Amino acid sequence: MLPWKHAVRALSVLLLTAAATLAPTAASAQEASAEVASASSRGWNDWSCKPSAAHPRPVVLVHGTFGNSVNNWLVLAPYLVNRGYCVFSLDYGQLPNVPFFHGLGPIAKSAEQLDTYVDRVLAATGAPEADLVGHSQGGMMPRWYLKFLGGAAKVNALVGIAPDNHGTTLLGLTRLLPYFPGAEDLISATTPGLADQIAGSPFITKLNEGGDTVPGVRYHVIATQYDEVVTPYRSQFLSGPNVTNVLIQDKCALDLSEHVAIGTVDRVTFHEVANALDPARATPTTCLSVIG
Numbered sequence: 001m002l003p004w005k006h007a008v009r010a011l012s013v014l015l016l017t018a019a020a021t022l023a024p025t026a027a028s029a030q031e032a033s034a035e036v037a038s039a040s041s042r043g044w045n046d047w048s049c050k051p052s053a054a055h056p057r058p059v060v061l062v063h064g065t066f067g068n069s070v071n072n073w074l075v076l077a078p079y080l081v082n083r084g085y086c087v088f089s090l091d092y093g094q095l096p097n098v099p100f101f102h103g104l105g106p107i108a109k110s111a112e113q114l115d116t117y118v119d120r121v122l123a124a125t126g127a128p129e130a131d132l133v134g135h136s137q138g139g140m141m142p143r144w145y146l147k148f149l150g151g152a153a154k155v156n157a158l159v160g161i162a163p164d165n166h167g168t169t170l171l172g173l174t175r176l177l178p179y180f181p182g183a184e185d186l187i188s189a190t191t192p193g194l195a196d197q198i199a200g201s202p203f204i205t206k207l208n209e210g211g212d213t214v215p216g217v218r219y220h221v222i223a224t225q226y227d228e229v230v231t232p233y234r235s236q237f238l239s240g241p242n243v244t245n246v247l248i249q250d251k252c253a254l255d256l257s258e259h260v261a262i263g264t265v266d267r268v269t270f271h272e273v274a275n276a277l278d279p280a281r282a283t284p285t286t287c288l289s290v291i292g
Contacts, residue, residue: 043081044073044089047124051086057156058125059277060118061089064136064162064263065103065193072135072264079270085277086125090117092141093193103137104193107203111144118145118154129156131277135263136230137197139163139221144207146214157218159276161263162227166208166235167199199235213240220244220276222262222269229259246272252287267292 044061051058059080063072069089080087092113093105103110118130132142132155139160145151146158196203213219219238225247227233237245248255248262248269257266271289275282 042078044077044087045069046086049086049125051125051127052084055083055085055278057127057129057131058086058088058121059131059133060114060121061087062092062114062132062134062138062142063089063103064134064138065093065197066101067135067138068100068102071100072138075265075267076133076263076270076273079267080274080277083274088117088121090114092117093137095191104191106192107137107141107196108144108148110141110193111149114142114145115149115151118151122154129154131155131157131159133159133161133273133277134163135161136259137164137193140165140197140207143212146217147207152214152216155217157220157276159220159222159273160236161222161269161273162224162230162259163221163236164197164230165212165221165238167197167201167204168230168235169199169232211240212238213243215241218242218244218276220246220272222246222248222272222276224248224255224257224259224262226256226258227262244276246285248272251285252289254287 049058061069061073061077063069069091073089077087077089090113091102093103093107093110095102095104098104118132121130122128134140134142139158140163142151142155142158143165146155195201198204219240219242221237221244223230223233223236223246225233227236230236233247248257248266251272252268255266255268257269262269267290268285268287271283271292272285275285
């Protein structure tokens with residue numbers, strides 16, 4: 001095997017190790033199964049939930065790369081449930097023999113999984129539309145569903161937390177790939193969901209052709225200037241009608257959340273998510289939102 005191939009494989013192992021360290025999931029299959037089984041007992045993925053008049057649309061949470069339906073949402077899901085929402089979360093982008101870490105399969109296929117899941121949620125709740133909240137890839141992937149799979153007829157709003165809407169350069173590291181012949185092909189073959197997210201990839205190019213948005217959907221993007229994964233961070237913002245782009249440091253200059261924290265534990269961001277879901281009852285997002 002060529003030396004650079006060893007380097008690429010080593011990088012993949014490093015990424016997986018880092019994800020395991022960052023993700024607040026259990027470390028064993030038995031514990032992970034218990035996490036999933038207990039999600040409904042924490043108030044979300046309750047298939048008997050019926051939306052209220054105050055919150056008439058169910059919320060579907062879409063995890064990020066290396067995430068899953070539980071670990072990404074241990075804080076945000078209960079936060080929304082406690083505010084009266086019916087909340088659901090799915091797993092997508094699974095690879096064979098890779099437990100826990102999802103969002104690695106081809107993103108267009110992941111969007112098909114989202115399509116099926118939203119239909120299931122709407123059938124269970126009786127609601128005509130859902131709202132989507134996604135972190136990282138989970139804030140970008142639904143745009144394929146909205147644009148190419150008819151999702152716009154079923155979705156009122158998409159709230160993206162640190163979404164890689166125009167791909168990522170990973171602090172410029174992706175620009176080194178042309179210097180390693182075959183590296184992109186290897187990444188595409190083993191983890192196509194990662195290859196799809198590289199700035200300038202065929203997936204990203206097609207996703208953004210003809211404009212960032214589709215009619216009938218509200219878009220709300222929440223970014224952090226300290227994002228070290230989706231770079232440059234302003235590439236997360238969308239252009240078009242019915243778009244709100246928010247830099248969380250404009251709401252709270254003291255917020256130091258980076259890419260993982262903004263989607264998993266940052267209550268200032270979660271307050272902004274609640275505002276995006278219910279703009280008629282929105283209250284100012286400030287540093288004090290952390291105790292709200």
